[in-house]
Amino acid sequence: MSNQYELFSMVPILRAAEQSALGGKPAAIGAFNVNFYNQARGILEGLRRADAPGIIQASRGANQFQGGPDKIQVMILQAMEDSGHSLPVALHLDHGNEEQAPICVDEGFSSVMIDASVLDLEGNIALSRKICDYAHPKGVSVEGEIGKLAGVEEDVIHETTTYGDPFLVPYFFNESGADALAVAYGTSHGPNKGSQGGLENLAVWVIEKSYKGMVAYGQNENHFLVSHGSSTVPKEIVDEINKYGGNVRGAAGIPMHKIQEAVKVGIRKINIDTDLRLGITATFRKYFSDNPGVEDTSTNVLKPIKYELDSKLEAIDPRDYLKVIDASLLRTDPKGTALEEVMGLVQERIAAHVEKLVHDFGCAGLAGKVDRVSLSEQAKSYI
Numbered sequence: 001m002s003n004q005y006e007l008f009s010m011v012p013i014l015r016a017a018e019q020s021a022l023g024g025k026p027a028a029i030g031a032f033n034v035n036f037y038n039q040a041r042g043i044l045e046g047l048r049r050a051d052a053p054g055i056i057q058a059s060r061g062a063n064q065f066q067g068g069p070d071k072i073q074v075m076i077l078q079a080m081e082d083s084g085h086s087l088p089v090a091l092h093l094d095h096g097n098e099e100q101a102p103i104c105v106d107e108g109f110s111s112v113m114i115d116a117s118v119l120d121l122e123g124n125i126a127l128s129r130k131i132c133d134y135a136h137p138k139g140v141s142v143e144g145e146i147g148k149l150a151g152v153e154e155d156v157i158h159e160t161t162t163y164g165d166p167f168l169v170p171y172f173f174n175e176s177g178a179d180a181l182a183v184a185y186g187t188s189h190g191p192n193k194g195s196q197g198g199l200e201n202l203a204v205w206v207i208e209k210s211y212k213g214m215v216a217y218g219q220n221e222n223h224f225l226v227s228h229g230s231s232t233v234p235k236e237i238v239d240e241i242n243k244y245g246g247n248v249r250g251a252a253g254i255p256m257h258k259i260q261e262a263v264k265v266g267i268r269k270i271n272i273d274t275d276l277r278l279g280i281t282a283t284f285r286k287y288f289s290d291n292p293g294v295e296d297t298s299t300n301v302l303k304p305i306k307y308e309l310d311s312k313l314e315a316i317d318p319r320d321y322l323k324v325i326d327a328s329l330l331r332t333d334p335k336g337t338a339l340e341e342v343m344g345l346v347q348e349r350i351a352a353h354v355e356k357l358v359h360d361f362g363c364a365g366l367a368g369k370v371d372r373v374s375l376s377e378q379a380k381s382y383i
């Protein structure tokens, strides 16, 4: 691995956003979920256009989909190399558990989340501390979570939100050693944020109080607040999916001005997954509609994908219809293959959306503000 394509801890990246905020320009870094190569390329391209640092994250499901975190890590570095991406990027495990987080540390992720929010506070702190003790000596950053978000994340389902207690935030950072913390404040996972009460229950004051406590304890330049379940779910993308044969109902996201309110009072990392899934699905559906019969040109790749789309009208997760083909096809540049054209469209779609989001998050132009500390240098900061 050449130095040019090294991955960074989230800490220096999120600190650049915090310093921007302290200088009067509130900012948060976009953290985008990835499942396949062109999705990664699209994210990187959007970041490049906005001159923004960024976080690429893979869930346990994404790791499983691609055959392991080692495969994802190689895929991301390959995407960076193929696009000559020199802006700072972290590769983060989203919603990790006790088993997966250490594996991802070993496999070259530069950041991991340990979601122990189902445990009681002391259990949560103890497990988060255990992961920090494993990750920090390698310079790998750790994100924890308190409270519970409504919606489905991996194998965990919560019907309603349980807010994180802002008064526990400085204590949690201190006791667990975590670098970042997702504090549930009423956002929710998935494409139906309105129906889960996400909007009516949005409590930005939870973030404001959490952040003020961190400032009071002098934690805010090394510890950061994270917003999960923050996709905006653009109506025009949902409409496009439905126009081209899909059936996605009741979709609603978090309005951008609400996200910006949260950034203003202390959010420094914003997770975006659903928006990209929707964009990918709209692109596939439109592609098959615009190119009737194209699936017959590649009966072992395009045809099974189209079949899945035709039979899963509610699908928004690209893994639902891409898992029918060999995952290795989705891990490298599809140039010269049946996927080249549609994946080119997917990549551009994602790039445009990511570029717009990072401008809205206030982190465009911050790439040069990130202190490029290597993981081994970062490791020393914990001693």
Ligand SMILES: [Zn+2]
Pocket (backbone or CB within 6 Å): 095, 153, 189, 228, 229, 271
């Ligand atoms: Zn989440």
